[in-house]
Amino acid sequence: MDTSNSTLVILITGTSKGIGLALAEHYLKLGHVVYGCSRSEAAIDHDAYYHFALDVSDEKQVKSLFSAIRKQHKGLDVLINNAGVAAMNHAMLTPMDTVEKIFNVNVFASFLFCREAVKLMRKRPSGRIVNFSTVAVSFSLAGEAIYAASKSAVETLTRVLAKEFAEFNVTVNAIGPTPVQTDLIRNVPDDKIEQLLSQQSIKRLGEFADVINVTDFYIQPSSDFITGQVMYLGGA
Amino acid sequence: MIFENNQIQTLIFQAIDELNALREEELIDKSPSTALYGQASPLDSVxxxxxxxxIEEFLEDEFDISFTIANEKAMSLKNSPFKSVASLTDYLTTELATADS
Incomplete structure (x- = not known):
């Protein structure tokens, strides 16, 4: 797998905005084929970009997305499991609907995409899966019980799937971003964000480029001995 | 969808052909008695x-059927359908007769 010279087929979830959109634009700029999905219609107009408007936790819709990739490209090289939702709220005020929604998108959908992706990657010489955790896990942030718990599950999935998928030459790693200026944190009060940043070794918000740097590292051919790892930004 | 036993067996043999094409060790025999797991089987877990x-891909490509073979029922049956080509053939023929496409 050569990220600079060969064309990869890359699937990124949650490409309508924020980090997912930035990742999709980055890999399109490098000349790769990018499949994206979100609940809304495509936010990118590019010859090498294919968009699916779907619910990432709907197994039938997700399977049809993978079926389309298999029929068009016979396989998949990279999955970036970016789609996620958050709800920052005191545990005593958190409705079960919210708990279900967060686990549906962050955990169940991540697993579903990993499972379907490895089926397409097994026919390639190698494959890469990058999942998304958060510094909220390592900081055990108050007010983010369900979000952090769901991302803890993603970290465990990452480590176990790394073992199961190694036989298919597929690595599974995760990135744990700090807050990045996206819709995910738009309702979090400034003082809460400041409090969080103060716990980091490097006390600033993350940039899209910080996230892209880590996904590039995981995807590059020489990272074929890196698996089951969670890399936190900012020194969390 | 109703399948004849031999149609399903042909699908399984196609899948064995795919495995054999990439195989460096002894080729897998295309026979109903070929064991799919256990000490007598030439197949490892991968x-x-x-x-x-x-097999799932062939079902989808050739018959437009989306079917998960290793489902909860298959995993919990007293007589595992994954013992041999014959047992998998029987299991799939029965299950696909009532499966939604």
Whole structure:
């Protein structure tokens, strides 16, 4: 797998905005084929970009997305499991609907995409899966019980799937971003964000480029001995 | 969808062909008595996973059927359908007769 010279087929979830959109634009700029999905219609107009408007936790819709990739490209090289939702709220005020929604998108959908992706990657010489955790896990942030718990599950999935998928030459790693200026944190009060940043070794918000740097590292051919790892930004 | 036993067996043999094409060790015999797991089987666990996934892909490509072979029912049956080509053939013929496409 050569990220600079060969064309990869890359699937990124949650490409309508924020980090997912930035990742999709980055890999399109490098000349790769990018499949994206979100609940809304495509936010990118590019010859090498294919968009699916779907619910990432709907197994039938997700399977049809993978079926389309298999029929068009016979396989998949990279999955970036970016789609996620958050709800920052005191545990005593958190409705079960919210708990279900967060686990549906962050955990169940991540697993579903990993499972379907490895089926397409097994026919390639190698494959890469990058999942998304958060510094909220390592900081055990108050007010983010369900979000952090769901991302803890993603970290465990990452480590176990790394073992199961190694036989298919597929690595599974995760990135744990700090807050990045996206819709995910738009309702979090400034003082809460400041409090969080103060716990980091490097006390600033993350940039899209910080996230892209880590996904590039995981995807590059020489990272074929890196698996089951969670890399936190900012020194969390 | 109603399948004849021999149609399903042909699908399984197609999947065995795919495995054999990439195989460096002894080729897998295309026979109803070929064991799919256990000491008598020429398949390891990764081969078995690949075999089942290939069958699922053939079902989708040739018959437009989306079917998960290793479902809860299959995993909990007293007589495992994954013992041999014959037992998998019987299991799939029965299950696909009532499966939604």
């Amino acid at each position: 081969d078995l996973v690949n075999l089942l996934l290939s």
